[in-house]
Amino acid sequence: MNKIEHSSELLGKKVTSSRRIRLRAQFELQSMVVPGLIFLFVFAYIPMYGVLIAFKDYNMFLGITESPWAGLIHFKEFFTDPNFVSVVRNTLAINGLNLLIGFPAPIIFALLLNEITTSKFKRFVQTISYLPHFVSWVVFGGLIITILSPTNGILNFILVELGVLSEPVNFLGEADNFWLILVSGEVIKGLGWGAIIYIAAISGVDQDMYEAATIDGAGRVQKMWYVTLPSIMGTIVIMLIFAISAILNTGFEQILVLQNPLNLETSETIDTYVYKTGLQQMRYSYSTAVGVAKSIVAVLLLLLANYASKKITDKGLF
Amino acid sequence: MIKSRGEKWFTIFNTFVMIVVMFFMVAPFWFSLVGSFNEGLDYLRGGVYFWPREFTWSNYISVFSDPTIYNAYFVTAARTILGTILHVLFTSLIAYGLSRPSLKGKSVYIIYIMVTMFFSGGLVPTYLLYRSLGLLDNFLVFIIPTMFSVWNMMILLSFFRSIPESLIESAKIDGAGEYRIFAQFVLPLSMPALAAIALFTGVGHWNSYYDTLMFTTSESLQTIQLFLMRVVTDADFAQGMSAQAANLVPEQAKKTSPETLKLAMMIATTAPILVIYPFLQRYFVKGVMIGSIKG
Numbered sequence: 168m169n170k171i172e173h174s175s176e177l178l179g180k181k182v183t184s185s186r187r188i189r190l191r192a193q194f195e196l197q198s199m200v201v202p203g204l205i206f207l208f209v210f211a212y213i214p215m216y217g218v219l220i221a222f223k224d225y226n227m228f229l230g231i232t233e234s235p236w237a238g239l240i241h242f243k244e245f246f247t248d249p250n251f252v253s254v255v256r257n258t259l260a261i262n263g264l265n266l267l268i269g270f271p272a273p274i275i276f277a278l279l280l281n282e283i284t285t286s287k288f289k290r291f292v293q294t295i296s297y298l299p300h301f302v303s304w305v306v307f308g309g310l311i312i313t314i315l316s317p318t319n320g321i322l323n324f325i326l327v328e329l330g331v332l333s334e335p336v337n338f339l340g341e342a343d344n345f346w347l348i349l350v351s352g353e354v355i356k357g358l359g360w361g362a363i364i365y366i367a368a369i370s371g372v373d374q375d376m377y378e379a380a381t382i383d384g385a386g387r388v389q390k391m392w393y394v395t396l397p398s399i400m401g402t403i404v405i406m407l408i409f410a411i412s413a414i415l416n417t418g419f420e421q422i423l424v425l426q427n428p429l430n431l432e433t434s435e436t437i438d439t440y441v442y443k444t445g446l447q448q449m450r451y452s453y454s455t456a457v458g459v460a461k462s463i464v465a466v467l468l469l470l471l472a473n474y475a476s477k478k479i480t481d482k483g484l485f
Numbered sequence: 486m487i488k489s490r491g492e493k494w495f496t497i498f499n500t501f502v503m504i505v506v507m508f509f510m511v512a513p514f515w516f517s518l519v520g521s522f523n524e525g526l527d528y529l530r531g532g533v534y535f536w537p538r539e540f541t542w543s544n545y546i547s548v549f550s551d552p553t554i555y556n557a558y559f560v561t562a563a564r565t566i567l568g569t570i571l572h573v574l575f576t577s578l579i580a581y582g583l584s585r586p587s588l589k590g591k592s593v594y595i596i597y598i599m600v601t602m603f604f605s606g607g608l609v610p611t612y613l614l615y616r617s618l619g620l621l622d623n624f625l626v627f628i629i630p631t632m633f634s635v636w637n638m639m640i641l642l643s644f645f646r647s648i649p650e651s652l653i654e655s656a657k658i659d660g661a662g663e664y665r666i667f668a669q670f671v672l673p674l675s676m677p678a679l680a681a682i683a684l685f686t687g688v689g690h691w692n693s694y695y696d697t698l699m700f701t702t703s704e705s706l707q708t709i710q711l712f713l714m715r716v717v718t719d720a721d722f723a724q725g726m727s728a729q730a731a732n733l734v735p736e737q738a739k740k741t742s743p744e745t746l747k748l749a750m751m752i753a754t755t756a757p758i759l760v761i762y763p764f765l766q767r768y769f770v771k772g773v774m775i776g777s778i779k780g
Contacts, residue, residue: 189587191662192587192657192662192663193587193588193589195662195663195664196582196585196587196588196663197582197588197589199578199579199581199582199663199664199667200579200582200583200588200594202575202578202579203575203576203578203579203582203598203633203638204594204597204598206575206632206633207597207598207601207633207635209614209618210611210614210630210633211601211604211605211606212601213606213610213614214605214606214607214610214611214614215604215605215606215610216606216610217606217609217610217611217613217614218606218607218610220609220610220613225613231613276506279499279502279503280503282495282496282499283499283500283503284496288500288503292503292506292507294766295507295510295511296506296507296510297766298510298511298762299510301688301692301758301762301765302692302755302758303691303692303693303694303710303754303755303758304692304694305692305694305710305713305714305717305754306713306751306754306755308717309517309713309717309747309751310513310514310516310517310751311513312717313513313516313517313520313747313748313751314513314516318529318531318744319520319528319529319530319531319532319533319744321516321534324531324532324534355509355510358506358510359510386489386491386492386495387492387495388491388495419695420694420695423698423718424714424717424718426718427718441607441608441609442608442699445608445609445612446608446609446612446699451609451613454608454609455607455609455610458607458608458609459607462607
């Protein structure tokens with residue numbers, strides 16, 4: 168009897184001490200994670216709350232909570248602003264072109280890269296193609312400006328020498344060219360980097376399928392079309408979802424570098440407009456309302472894309 | 486294998502396309518490099534593309550005669566080094582905590598974190614927040630808001646989960662606490678992932694001009710990219726730099742023009758990236774792959 172009591176006492180002690188160890192471990196784990204949660208509360212959730220100023224007349228001295236409500240007046244102001252049509256048009260056009268050209272380009276590049284038979288040449292091309300991704304937009308924009316320069320840019324030099332142009336053109340000074348220049352720049356900068364994920368997907372394709380296709384008499388282009396492309400369709404769809412959900416969120420830095428007073432008509436997008444009205448003119452409530460309007464348009468586009476995708480391919484994002 | 490005629494044409498076509506693509510990627514750098522080594526007024530006459538016509542170092546000497554550029558380099562280097570180290574430590578610590586099955590409240594935490602990937606406050610509310618925190622025009626604005634990234638955390642999370650549980654359990658039996666397990670076992674095992682993330686973050690810091698433009702005003706906090714941004718987009722600023730050089734190094738400045746100074750400045754800004762590029766290349770493909778497993 169005595170003995171049994173004694174041993175259960177021991178067991179009890181053991182239980183409490185192992186619980187203490189577990190509690191300590193749990194405390195340590197929580198102490199790793201909680202600072203991150205606090206960080207997100209401050210730097211992500213508080214700004215979300217700050218969106219309220221779009222519906223208020225923000226007053227610096229009163230703060231967000233105390234500032235008087237203004238209803239939808241800032242939204243109305245934006246919709247009736249003379250810049251409204253061009254700003255929205257530019258945003259949609261630039262992002263649309265980016266999706267239309269910038270999305271398939273890396274896929275085509277990856278497919279062609281896969282067809283290079285000399286591995287040394289292939290590696291060389293890859294190394295070169297990643298490089299622009301690591302260069303800042305300021306430098307890359309500077310390079311574009313240099314090439315297109317009306318005084319000593321090489322493009323003007325070539326076009327004039329060939330007789331295509333009678334005299335040099337200030338490409339970036341003409342509003343008509345801006346979309347094309349910007350999107351070409353983005354495609355070149357992102358081509359190699361965007362292709363990595365597809366190259367990885369291609370390297371995972373079952374080699375037996377290629378052999379089977381060869382026996383069936385398929386050429387290289389046919390194999391590319393009927394074997395490689397369907398095999399990486401899953402990756403393509405995932406990347407498309409990412410691209411669509413990030414739509415309207417791309418391209419502030421590049422636009423600001425290439426923008427100048429002469430091309431403002433086609434280069435002013437919602438993001439640059441928010442920056443100018445918000446931080447430069449300090450119309451805090453108004454520019455926040457513009458930003459909110461952008462988010463609403465983005466959600467509508469996503470729903471529209473989803474609807475179209477369901478109609479066409481029977482597959483939707485949600 | 487015998488190649489058919491069509492296949493041969495395809496190979497030729499493909500090689501041609503690749504060469505054209507590479508030309509478009511490399512040529513702009515080459516033209517700018519050539520221009521930056523050319524005499525300034527001579528460059529303005531045009532036609533200097535493939536090789537300098539009148540070679541000179543003057544553009545670089547003039548660019549580096551300006552003390553502001555050293556300050557800009559220093560600020561940029563400081564934010565890159567400090568920002569990257571803190572980002573990797575903070576983000577990986579959170580990722581490790583979340584990767585442990587014994588963590589309580591994990592599913593709530595994950596939802597709480599994921600929400601921030603889809604919703605954000607936008608520029609002005611962020612700006613107002615920074616102002617009330619005293620981060621505006623403060624060096625810390627480069628460091629603190631960039632300490633954590635949900636995307637990088639997800640990459641590390643999936644990497645940490647692939648570490649065999651038995652390893653961590655055996656360390657626990659030896660009496661190691663979570664922090665020691667993290668520092669002595671998990672971090673050393675995760676070097677490839679950590680290196681990839683450190684490199685991405687470091688390049689991001691070096692290349693960023695957005696936050697300098699938005700949240701700082703004083704010249705002492707100007708980063709190299711913002712300095713270049715002003716040179717590239719503001720003709721008056723480039724003129725000013727040229728005039729400054731004429732004051733500091735008059736002999737050298739005679740052989741420059743605002744245009745060639747701009748080119749030299751562009752190359753000087755990119756040079757550090759080009760120097761570490763070979764090291765970068767070893768890691769970033771791996772990094773993207775780790776990310777893609779998650780996706």
